[in-house]
Amino acid sequence: MEKISLTASATDAGLRLDSFLADKAGSLSRSRAKSLIKEGAVMINGVPTDDPRKAVVEGSTYTLALPEPIPAVPQPEDIPLEILFEDEHLIIINKASGMAVHPAPGSWDGTLVNALLFHCEGQLPGIGGVERPGIVHRLDKLTTGVMVAAKTEAAHVGLSALFATHDIERSYLAVTRGAPRPLSGTIDEPIARATGDRKKMAVVRNPDGTHGREAITHYKALETFGLRDKGTGLPAAALVKCTLETGRTHQIRVHMSHVGASLIGDPVYGRSKGVTAWGSGEDFDTARDAARRFERQALHAAVLGFVHPITGEDLHFEAPLPQDMTDLIAALRLLPKDDHD
Template identity: 75%
Template sequence: MEHLKITATPADEGKRLDSFLASQADSLSRSRLKALILEGAVSVNGAPETDPRKPAVGGATYTITLPDPVPATPEAEDIPLDILFEDAHLIVLNKPSGMAVHPAPGSWDGTLVNALLHHCEGELSGIGGVERPGIVHRIDKLTTGVLVVAKTEPAHLGLSELFQAHDIERKYLAVTRGAPRPLSGTVDEPIARSTGDRKKMAVVRNPESGVGRHAITHYRAIETFGLRDKGTRLPAAALVQCQLETGRTHQIRVHMSHIGAPLIGDPVYGRHKGISSYGHGDAHIEGTKAARAFPRQALHAALLGFVHPITKETLRFEAPLPEDMSDLIAALRKLPKED
């Protein structure tokens, strides 16, 4: 059990207690301090203080009692991890398809959290008072690629601030049904829960309604494949790089579908299985069959860059395309581009 003492100056007089303590305790967030105050873990001049809204008193000494981290609810599991970087504060890894980030209905075990609890045993300092990894962003269960996770509360707080400020470099690679038009551009459309299906997200048709969260995706078609039809000569598919300015749930999947280039294999936003392709012969058959059989959304978190919240070092990590997407692209490259 750790005790942290903070003395208020006359300039701190009148500040809300949880905000004042958060400004002095770099390793603790305001929400964490509010919880500690409500739990009776904060005292002033030896007397317990349980009201986080109470004004700070100039000259008073506040003592924060930090309990030892309690074991996390999910069980630790010995699951191999593809680790790109690790130090005492955070861990960066390449997540495979099929691994959920958090335990949830239908995925109570085998998740990234289960794997990290085993890998980081004895190294987690207690995030929110619980011995657990600090998840600051997620990628879908079937999406692959780079993910960063905090091991300490200061790192968790610092990474959270970076993501909230959109001060993170994130690039994804997607294989789309058809190609976006134009081949490069920006989708600046708010996203909200779909009114027709609460399990889906959707672009808000009436932004003035105040519903929906600001969402921006910059995209660029790196390569196109085949022909959709003989008349228009539009591509049958494309490899698209998407750079996120914001990070909303299913953002790339929703935005690409919105502009008419849904991800191949997307079971929610793809609308159709496979691709429409003009052509003949074995190469045409191989390419269209590969697209039709692709078992997940063709999306990969290829790059993640940020400033280390503790060491202030600039970090940048890339994860190569997984084998299934590489095989899909190889098959699509065989699609004929001429009549």
């Protein structure tokens, strides 16, 4: 990965950050600079930023990490897809765990884009002048559930507008270590790149009044499992429904961790791979072992609803819980819920 460090002069002061980088970093366009900033590839005096409009300050050092180039054209691959709906404009799938959405370092092939290029061969008239599916939202590689992609330019523009105005119904199911307190509510906490780790997000409210991008998650614990400690009455785990009002990177994972109920199996935001539950015996061992062995964040995109951007039809899709989460919940249900069980 190539890194470029630039120190702003007096004549640079006041410029938008994306304009400054485009002007100083050789062949970089402003739109590409803007994308890199939003991806967390830029640091100001060692602190990450994701604001391309930020004003440049004289004497500050701006470091740009240029990622390795992605192959120009992803190749079609015959990868099975669970298709929930398809017409000439859209395709809705139930994404499996382990499938990345876009080709990227470490996942150049086997992605949803590769699969859609094969499945939709001859059906993609072009989005932005390129024969490709229009991805307007994404799920993490290890997250399962409902996703939509556009097959035409008009559908892509329409879907993008719906997501931009939050006119999309999106509900997720998560299994958490402990339970959020209270058991239902709204988390309204801004999210930005974590300081010192551009791959990680965090709730960011700085003492100087600056903060991350608005992020709002409505949640409700549908079921709780066991007790964390004898006599406390606090659950050891919970099945939580999360409804997104905004769609920030890792939003549910960050928000649940922020309120002390990180997702079981989360390799980035989870404080523990398992659950802490009071008790002993075979049922306790089964439940705790199931949580410890869970190999991904326990998160599933269960519901996606929106108005078809071309036909105006009301669309609503639900994807059942995958088997690994079903098995995890069944094991957690073995935990007694009070001291007298």
